[in-house]
Each structure stands twice: as C-alpha cells, then as structure tokens.
Amino acid sequence: MQEIHAGECGEHQGMKRLYRQLLSFGYYWPTMKKDAHDFVRKCHTCQIHANLSHKPPTLLQDMRTPWPFHTWGLDLIGTIHPPSDGYIWILTATEYFTKWVEAVPLRKATGAAVSNFIREYIVCRFGIPYKMVTDNGTPFVNKQVSSTLNGYGIKHRRSTPYYPQGNGQAEATNKTILRILSKMVYEYKGNWSIHLPDALWAYRTSPRGATGFSPYSLVYGSDAISPVEITIPTARVSTVNDLEWDAKSCSDWRVLDLEAADERRIEAERKMALYHRTTAQAYNRTVKPQAFKQGDLVLKVAEHVRRQISGPSKFAPQWEGPFAVKEVHGSGYYHLISVKEGTLADPINGKWLKPYYC
Incomplete structure (x- = not known):
C-alpha cells in the first residue's frame, strides 16, 4: 500500500481508488478495504494537502442582548488605500440592540487610540456597557485596552483571528459602512474621511433589517429630520x-x-x-458538527489560506500541524500547542481545524 499510494509513481489517491488499484494488481486480503481506508486517512501528506471544508462546524450563536447599550462590538477596517489625509484605518463600534454605530478614522491602530475611543465615544456618550466583543488583534489585546476595560468593569469577549463571523455584528456593520462610503466617494469625490460622518448619518437613520427600525429612533425615541x-x-x-x-x-x-x-x-x-x-x-442546516476535546490531535488551516494571501509556493500545503488541543472554550475556539515544537499557537476557531490521524 505504501508503494502504490506514496511511491515514486503513487498519486496519493483516495481510499476507494487505492482499494481498486490493489484489486487490479491482483492483491486481496479480508481486511483490505478497511486497511486501505485507515492507510489513506493516516497519510500525513494527504492530510496537509486536503481541500478545505466550507461547512461550519458549530451552530450559530445567538448574540442578542437584553437592553440597549449592553454590548458593543469593536472592529477595524483597514488598511485602506489610498489614504485619506493620512488616515488608513476606521475604528468602528456597533451596539448590539439598537445597531447604533460609532466610527472614527485613524492614522495608526494602537491600543491608546482604541482606549480613547472607548472612553470618549462609548462610555461618555452611552454609559458603561456590560460587555465588549473584539477580535484578538494587537490593537484590542494590550495593556492599555485591558486597563481601560477593567477600570470600567467591562467584560471583554474575544473572537479568533481570521474568523470575522466570531464578531459577526461588527463585521456586518463594516461591510455596510464600506458600501455606503464607496458610493459616496464615487458620487461626490473627495477623501473618504470627509464622507465618513455622512455615511454614519445614513446608516443610523435607515431602518435595519433585524429590528425594522432605524438605530436613531431606537436611541432617541423619534426619527431624525432628514x-x-x-x-x-x-x-x-x-x-x-x-x-x-x-x-x-x-x-x-x-x-x-x-x-x-x-x-x-x-x-x-x-x-x-x-x-x-x-x-x-x-x-x-449547513453545519457539519465537529468538536474537539483536550488532548486531541488536529491540523489547522495554513495562515496564508486563512488570510487569503499568496502562499510561500504554489505547492504549499493548505494545512499545518499536527497540534494538540490544550484548552477548549465554549464559544467554539481552541488553544493549541505544536506537537513537534511544543510552542503555543494563537487561539483559533474550530472552523479552521480538522482531526489529525496518525
């Protein structure tokens, strides 16, 4: 099986094809079909070059909140090219109940900028929220932001890198703001940072599909005069x-x-x-259930595939590993440790993992 599957003339074929080739060559033993299945499943080369599954591994989480200004989702749009007066980022915050959005342009995405934004645009305007949701990016995970959140007693829920659905409300907002901005820039010209307040106005005063009301009316109790x-x-x-x-x-x-x-x-x-x-x-209906427990061996999707950038080579594997599951978190993400190097990898959503067989 090793020679037929992975020898000089082997194509690393699937289980059925390996089994048929063995039969065509005149080989047979009672457990041959099962052995072919196990052999292909445990082939390291096949596992790291396998195609990605596009079916989500976990059920959709309900992120509704009990009252206005309870939860905010923070995210960054960028880097944006061309720059606008030196601005290359947009920092956004979306309130989960009313869908109200705050946003500012940034020249640098730093912890200090995020901390100031939380204080000035959220706490000082809408009070102290119960929770904030961000990804694990450096601008959100640092001493300054942690100090600000801890100082106000705000809980910090973090989604995993390269999995925007983990912070789905903020991601949906970003797409809408970018769509509005791109049309305004096309229609009226000028730098995009000039049109950002107008884009926010348009977003806040338009009814949102999830609520049926505009964010403005849910915050202030009446519709804005346009x-x-x-x-x-x-x-x-x-x-x-x-x-x-x-x-x-x-x-x-x-x-x-x-x-x-x-x-x-x-x-x-x-x-x-x-x-x-x-x-x-x-x-x-599209979910293919998949859960891992502590100690399980897994492969994770290669970083260049997750980030949708050019890989080191056209022949680079789509999967990396193996890794062992070190910690399991209820929100569908995992902490991994490299089996070979013993180093701790970044937290990752289960969408980007699959079992490793050896």
Whole structure:
C-alpha cells in the first residue's frame, strides 16, 4: 500500500481508488478495504494537502442582548488605500440592540487610540456597557485596552483571528459602512474621511433589517429630520413650522415620543428574535458538527489560506500541524500547542481545524 499510494509513481489517491488499484494488481486480503481506508486517512501528506471544508462546524450563536447599550462590538477596517489625509484605518463600534454605530478614522491602530475611543465615544456618550466583543488583534489585546476595560468593569469577549463571523455584528456593520462610503466617494469625490460622518448619518437613520427600525429612533425615541424634509417639507415639518407651540405642548409631545420609544424597543426585540431564529435555522442546516476535546490531535488551516494571501509556493500545503488541543472554550475556539515544537499557537476557531490521524 505504501508503494502504490506514496511511491515514486503513487498519486496519493483516495481510499476507494487505492482499494481498486490493489484489486487490479491482483492483491486481496479480508481486511483490505478497511486497511486501505485507515492507510489513506493516516497519510500525513494527504492530510496537509486536503481541500478545505466550507461547512461550519458549530451552530450559530445567538448574540442578542437584553437592553440597549449592553454590548458593543469593536472592529477595524483597514488598511485602506489610498489614504485619506493620512488616515488608513476606521475604528468602528456597533451596539448590539439598537445597531447604533460609532466610527472614527485613524492614522495608526494602537491600543491608546482604541482606549480613547472607548472612553470618549462609548462610555461618555452611552454609559458603561456590560460587555465588549473584539477580535484578538494587537490593537484590542494590550495593556492599555485591558486597563481601560477593567477600570470600567467591562467584560471583554474575544473572537479568533481570521474568523470575522466570531464578531459577526461588527463585521456586518463594516461591510455596510464600506458600501455606503464607496458610493459616496464615487458620487461626490473627495477623501473618504470627509464622507465618513455622512455615511454614519445614513446608516443610523435607515431602518435595519433585524429590528425594522432605524438605530436613531431606537436611541432617541423619534426619527431624525432628514435634509430632504427641509427641501420638500413633510407633514411633521410643516405642522411644526405652521403651529405655535407652548412649553407644555412640547413637553407632552416629548413624553409621548419617549413612551413610544419603549414600544419600539419591545417591537424591535420581538423582530430581532424572529430574525435570529430564521437566520439560525438556515445557517444550522449547513453545519457539519465537529468538536474537539483536550488532548486531541488536529491540523489547522495554513495562515496564508486563512488570510487569503499568496502562499510561500504554489505547492504549499493548505494545512499545518499536527497540534494538540490544550484548552477548549465554549464559544467554539481552541488553544493549541505544536506537537513537534511544543510552542503555543494563537487561539483559533474550530472552523479552521480538522482531526489529525496518525
């Protein structure tokens, strides 16, 4: 089997083809089919050059939050070329309940910039959240950010590198902001950093699919007045301009707005539950369950494949390893240790792992 499968003329064929070749050469023994299966499955060369599975290994996690400003997802867009006034990054924060977004352009993605952003754009505007979700990138995992989060008592949940679905809300926001920005830059020209506030305005005042309401209305209790309503007055703008309002009337209307805000949030929560249930059902149908326990041997997808960059060679393996599972985390990611070198690898989502047979 070694010579036929991996010899000078061997093609590292699959189990069925190896079995048929053995038969065609006139070989046979009672356990030959099982032996061919085990031999191919344990071939190191075949394992590290195998194709990637595109089926998710775990069920979709429900990331809904119980109230506004409970959880924020932070992420970076970049590096962006060409730069805009020296800015090459956009730091974004998405609130999980209302879908409100804060974003700033950055010249450097540093821990200091992230810490200042958390304090100025989140804590000072919306209060201290319960939790923040980021990836494991250096701008988010450092002493400055840890000190800021610990100082406010904010829990830090980290997703794994090169698996943006682990911070899916922030990733979805990034795609939308980039799409809006790209259209604005194309339509109105100019540096993208100039259009970022307009892109945020457009995002905040448009109804989101998951909630059915705009983030602005869920935060402030009423819809924002848009520029077009000034040019072509709508009923609410005309009414305000034509009538004289006393302080009590204004106060009464504002109370009604705030009461309506609670109703909107309850309705948004109901719609989000339905949205997540529908999405999860569709997603979970594609899941190929796969879980590892401490001590299991695994291969991980090569870094150049995960990052979708050019590999060291056209013939480079798509998988690296073997590694042993050192720690198992409930959110679907693992800490690995190299079997050969004994070094600890970065945490990785189970999507990028497969069993190793030896």
